[in-house]
Amino acid sequence: MAKPKRVGIYVRISRDRKGQELGIKRQERACRELCEQRGWSVHKIYPENDTSASTTSRKQRPQYAEMMRDAKAGVIDAIVVYSIDRLTRRIAELTSFLEEQKAYAFQFATTEGEDTSTASGRMILTIKGAVAQQETERMAERINGALLQRREQGKPHAGGKRQFGFKAGSHFQELNDEETNLIRLGYEMLVRQKSPGDVSRMWSERGTTTPQGATWTIQAVKRVYRSQRTGGIITYKGQDIGDSTYPSPLTRKEWESVQVVLDRRATPAAQGSGKRKHVYSGFLKCGHCQATMRVQWATIQGRTFRRTFCNSSQRGGNGGLGCGKVNRKYDWIVERLNEVVEAALLTRQPTPPAASHGELTDEVREAEERIRLLRLRWKEGRMEDEDYFDSLTHLRVQLQQLRTREADAVAASTRTETDALAVWRDESEENLERRRAVVASVIKEVQVFSIGRGCRKPPETDSIKIALVSAESGGQEE
Template structure:
């Protein structure tokens, strides 16, 4: 008489998500159940999950199968091989307990089946368990060594497809047909998106605004999602891969040059990292998703020198309408209508752009070349210190002390290089045929970039109204409430 059976299938690596391996295992296991006259009660499937001592992923269906066996829902477990069930000696002991206490039987398609209720069967199981564990560790060591060699050669070592670069393409039989291009060949339209996003961030646009554009473009994320989120975009824009640097477990490998072509320049890379990895920038106007007014957290209160914020205020009197206003963050010093203040600032910026145009961007000086040379020399010095530590010529304490000093200096050089790239805030606007028109066009210059341009060209301070005068919105003149001070050209 047949027994109630549970079929367990698993494959360790299924990067494409096709589940072809587990489907084949299931088919063969069902043939065994039919041959034995058993009834398949349930299918337990852990796809793309390892079962060795090195694997950290949980196996939910394996645990569910053990629970069902203990409760008598299934009396037999069929798997393709004993190694499909587990490669961990401790879990083999759990299977022996199932057999001894609950009478559970185990049957395999492509490896010997044995009775765990006998001492001979348990001996064979434990020998196979040790062999499976050793084989898994041999594979792990070999893979790690291969990855280290690939890193030394500057090759991509796998993982999720990096946005901007080619992923795997398979034929109808599941074979990879572009192995030499995976992670190496650039996808032109995705690379162009990265280049554009880097320039937008440097120009003052927020990640949220860029994500909205990318979502509307219809280009999916590397994992196939239609929706782009700032955290995903940020990881793409700040990754060392964009300039051909090797990174492993979050650490940039000094001296290892990748074989894939870069997407952006080193100056752009350091500039965008300085913006996106700086906590101060993340809390100011550059990263906000809800900004609608030019001066929010940009204009300064003339009383307390704190930043102004926008707020909705009702006009006084019958029939009064709501209007946007700027208020001191303390809410006590002053409040002023937003529209006329922004109009004054816009007029100032447009006039300066029209008068000076591309001269505001400035001409890059030759110091950048010297800074790059200095940065390379500092990186070389860190490599030299690492060699001295490895050869025992330097204690770890001395190594860390000297390396930290060099890293501090290197951070300063990179910050200087990044500041030279932020002149792109005005690029495309100040050098346009009609810069004022481009500045005022919301399609060409989003609010985030307008604010960055204002911040680059001037400081705006709001003064308190004088006592005894009519409110400015009744007098119709706000010019004596605004102080605009010019900043030097970028």
């Protein structure tokens, strides 16, 4: 075989904590010595520092990919590595490498003396590659086992960026008191039907930023409350393992209540919900095209008043643009609808307080006790690992379902009104959303028709058509 004229040296080390590249420099020296002994000329060095080549690594190896492209293109005609496990720790990748070497006829050598020119040499090289992969996988098993044991002991993963609510450098074991108080204030706002946007504004007004120094946004707030660490929940590979032994900004029950609130906000808003400036915004429909009518303040000839109109740039109920035919004063419509809502509320009895959730709480405690006893049996060696983890997974799913139901009930109870009429008569600005919720329990929608221009007398009552919410028929018209 002809002597190579352009040799590529590939050097790699999996971890370099100090970044001094001492490992790859030692490999490069050994590879250069081998080239000198054989009289080969070094053309290029392909270094991969702090880069794993194991089956568990997700890092890309750009230098390795570049080296293979150069070998296929004939830029280099030989590859030298320190040992086979520096080239790869994946048997599939090694097999592909040997096939490409044969196809493109470049030479290959290691400082350990492997020979790929014979079948026996390739077999030995393949065996060494399989051993390297096995070592990597066994190491991963030991590490995963140790990580799982830490999780079972209630110790959270200590890595990653600092999270809001925890002290920097504490490995999620100590709370930042000021940030924890803000998280709890935000929790109380969310369960009282405030939005994540309200929480982000409150946190910003208090002069705080995200742990990375950015301004609070709705998504940033959601990430805080979506994180299991906020509720002191330990997870392993996405599975709920147990509760942390260290303090957390919220309890597990509070965290699960917040998830119910956020999940509900993620679904399409119900009629009458959402941020509005007017009580009946969203309920008024154009009587001609069924488009949702807008409400706004207008000033005409020095007079300022509110009007509702069909917007010709907005899609109607038939998918087309609004007709723009209806333009009415809003206050007369408000007076008429207020009469309808109050009359309906006067016929109702106050909603009784929500029943206690003692039964669900007892079921949660029973499931938690079963998990505690199961863990005790496993620690005492009276259960096999496989049986333990299968049983634990089943019980954890059951417990999660119970806690979700309990949290749902708690969240629902915070929204129960004991006297809708009292809520309706509170016309303060901060009570607008609650009043709209009361409207949605009485009125399904209101069709508004045009009354013509220049009409100064009060409009006819049939110029609006009110569809009421009815338990039996789903709605009736007035």
